[in-house]
Amino acid sequence: MPETTLQTEPRLQEPDLFYKSLAQLHAGLTPEESLLVNSKLLLVLANHIGDHQVLLQAIDLVKSNVSTD
Amino acid sequence: MQRTYQYEVFPFRPSPEQRTGQVMxxxxxxxxxxxxxxxxxxxxxxxxxxxxxxxxxxxxxxxxxxxxxxxxxxxxxxxxxxxxxxxxxxxxWNVGRVFFRDQEVYRFNLLPEEGHAHPAFxxxxxxxxxxxxxxxxxxxxxxxxxxxxxxxxxxxxxxxxxxxxxxxxxxxxxxxxxxxxxxxxxxxxxxxxxxxxxGRLFQEKFLITDVVMKTADFPTERWFWFDPPFNPGYSALLHRQADNVWRIDMQLGRHADVELEQRPERVLPRIRAMLGEDIDFELEWISIYSFHxxxxxxxxxxxxxxxxxxxxxxxxxxxxxxxxxxxxxxxxxxxxxxxxxxxxxxxxxxxxxxxxxxxxxxxxxxTETSTEFISPDTPGQLALRNAVLELAREHEFARPLINSGRLSTATVVPDSPLNTPDRDPFTGGPIPGGPATDAPLTRAGEPTFLLKQLGYTFNGILFVERPEEIPEAMLADLQELAAQEVPIRTRIVAAQPPAQAELQGIPLFHDVAGLARERYAAQPGAFYLTRPDQVVCARWQRFQRNLVEQARDRAACLVR
Known part of the structure; x- marks a missing residue:
């Protein structure tokens, strides 16, 4: 698979632990603080990925994943 | 209020049309x-x-x-x-500082690249x-x-x-x-x-103030604030102009009272809070704008x-x-x-x-991207912007995302109809549709710059090791090109110092720092064709007269 493709199969080594850490990050925060923390995490991860095409594909994925209610 | 500049009044004079009553x-x-x-x-x-x-x-x-x-x-x-x-x-100026709220996020030094006639701005x-x-x-x-x-x-x-x-x-x-x-x-x-x-009008209003700095040794740096204590929720910019005049741009938001905000009794306290109480200055000019x-x-x-x-x-x-x-x-x-x-x-x-x-x-x-960063529209966009600024203090990776304006550079148009696309391989250098790059040269020992030698006509830049190696036939071609109806005037850039200032009427230069051939990714024998506006329209690793003429004819949309 070329490196410039967003990986969408399950890849997390410890999904529950990761989710718990993520949830923990937001414990006790106001919505505003949560928004800031999420933004920081997003920027750290985006920089780690680096590849522009992959990042755009991730943005597109989120854009098309609209809630159904 | 303005004291540092004397305005000359240019007199009205009746035009020849008015004197003669003729339409010219x-x-x-x-x-x-x-x-x-x-x-x-x-x-x-x-x-x-x-x-x-x-x-x-x-x-x-x-x-x-x-x-x-x-x-x-x-x-x-x-x-x-x-x-x-x-x-x-x-x-x-070379040193810029970026502040978020009451802290400095980072400072940068532009450290201009050597070997250009002119600075970035x-x-x-x-x-x-x-x-x-x-x-x-x-x-x-x-x-x-x-x-x-x-x-x-x-x-x-x-x-x-x-x-x-x-x-x-x-x-x-x-x-x-x-x-x-x-x-x-x-x-x-x-x-x-x-x-x-x-297009559209942006609702944001900005206060521009020029002040004359009375305090000596105020540093010649560009300071940009996001959400500073003296202008909460908005931005501010300070940089220096000539005559010890400093420009202060202060974002006022969408609902600012334009009339009120221009009054010195409103402006002065803001600037004192910005510069510090011990800095002495005088107001020179105040204006408010919003932009389209x-x-x-x-x-x-x-x-x-x-x-x-x-x-x-x-x-x-x-x-x-x-x-x-x-x-x-x-x-x-x-x-x-x-x-x-x-x-x-x-x-x-x-x-x-x-x-x-x-x-x-x-x-x-x-400019729209800069505006989005400086003046975020939604809580989510504001959080993103603030996240960048908070991370940037400790983490270098976030700094390229900080956008307080991206300085104007020449536009490259790779798909211009005037370009002749590359046929020869180039590992760098200005591409067809991009502006020619500057480099230091000497001519007969006198220092000059490459861009000073180009313009008004089509120009060729011929890169050689030694001018003596140029075949007679090529020199004759170059001379003829310079004499055509839409002339191409060639400059020879030699890696080794040439003995003379010209070769059969063609100016000779020494690539004294080796920067011209490096910046043009030019092997000996490479030839660049530039338009009268110093934009590269074609280039080859080897000069071929018919190809050069075709590229010129194309770039000039020559009538046949």
């Missing part, structure tokens, strides 16, 4: 004596074309207004012979720039500067434009084969022709050519207003000249439209 037809009339119209007038007279310049006012810019002139503009002014006083008066008040552009036109036999001449009527014809002009001594009629509209965002020309100017992002769909309408703010306007972040207008002119005048001489077809002017609407779109993209 001029080759070119330029409307608007701002930085862009004045650049056009200078370029025209330098290329031997008479120009009539109309301006409704009789002074240079009231207030400092555009203050940042980028490298490409300086290179253009250099070609026009106007750059010396600008460089002498202008200010260059200078800061200079618009009134000085205009003064320096008016100077060479004053007694120029080809320049007719008409102050207090207001355009009030326009009648486009097949091969000319008919103008009605209002003056203190009444109205007169005149005609131009070509009309260059450099009459700004509120362009009368555009309105009289009923043309489009699509708009552009015309086409810049070319029959015999009327739109340049600068008349054609496109963006927010001030990145200094892309005056600088892009100056580049419009640089792109236009040589084309207009070849068309006026009947050498080039109308497609050449169409390429002005193609290349400069492309540049305007690029400038709009950059």
């Amino acid at each position: 037809r001029h080759p070119v009339i330029v409307v608007g004596a701002g930085p862009v119209g004045l650049t056009a007038a200078n370029d025209l007279v330098r290329q031997g074309i008479p120009v009539v310049l109309l301006d409704e006012d009789d002074k240079v810019s009231l207030g400092s207004r555009a203050i940042c002139f980028a490298k490409r503009s300086l290179e253009i002014f250099d070609r026009l012979g106007c750059v010396e006083p600008m460089r002498r008066k202008g200010i260059t 200078i800061n200079l008040q618009q009134y000085y720039l205009e003064e320096y552009l008016i100077q060479p036109l004053r007694d120029h036999p080809l320049a007719d500067l008409r102050w207090r001449n207001r355009l009030v009527g326009l009648e486009p014809g097949e091969d000319h434009v008919h103008l009605t002009v209002e003056t203190p001594e009444g109205v007169y009629e005149t005609e131009a084969e070509w009309l260059i509209a450099a009459d700004g965002a509120r362009s009368t020309t555009r309105k009289l022709l009923g043309l489009d100017y699509e 992002s708009r552009r015309m769909e086409r810049f070319l309408h029959g015999r009327v050519l739109f340049v600068g703010d008349a054609a496109h306007i963006v927010s001030p972040f990145g200094a892309r207003g005056a600088n892009s207008g100056i580049q419009d002119v640089d792109n236009l005048i040589w084309k207009l000249k070849l068309v006026m001489e009947g050498k080039a077809g109308p497609e050449l002017l169409e390429s002005f439209n193609f290349e400069r609407t492309r540049a305007a779109a690029e400038n709009a993209f950059h």
